Amino acid sequence: MSYLKIAEDLAARIKSGEYQPGQQLPSYNELATLYSVHFSTITRAIGVLRLQGVVIGVPGRGVFVPEE
Numbered sequence: 001m002s003y004l005k006i007a008e009d010l011a012a013r014i015k016s017g018e019y020q021p022g023q024q025l026p027s028y029n030e031l032a033t034l035y036s037v038h039f040s041t042i043t044r045a046i047g048v049l050r051l052q053g054v055v056i057g058v059p060g061r062g063v064f065v066p067e068e
Helices: 003-016 028-035 039-052
Strands: 056-058 062-064
Touching: 003 028, 003 039, 028 039, 039 056
Parallel strands: none
Antiparallel strands: 056 062
16 A cells, blocks of 8 residues: 555544544554554655644654644
8 A cells, every 4th residue: 555545544534533633643553554564654654644734743742633
């Protein structure tokens, strides 16, 4: 699965409410296992979502869905 498809899927999950505002996404390792891809693929997918403003990174804490 490509990083763009993963980014689309995560964005859809956020939009559907599976991941709520303020909620932390699973770790990169957990996402890599979930999507059966390498860690670097998840890094690229999360990077796309961060550029789009769909998620925010909090240093030392993780990646979160922004509050509304």
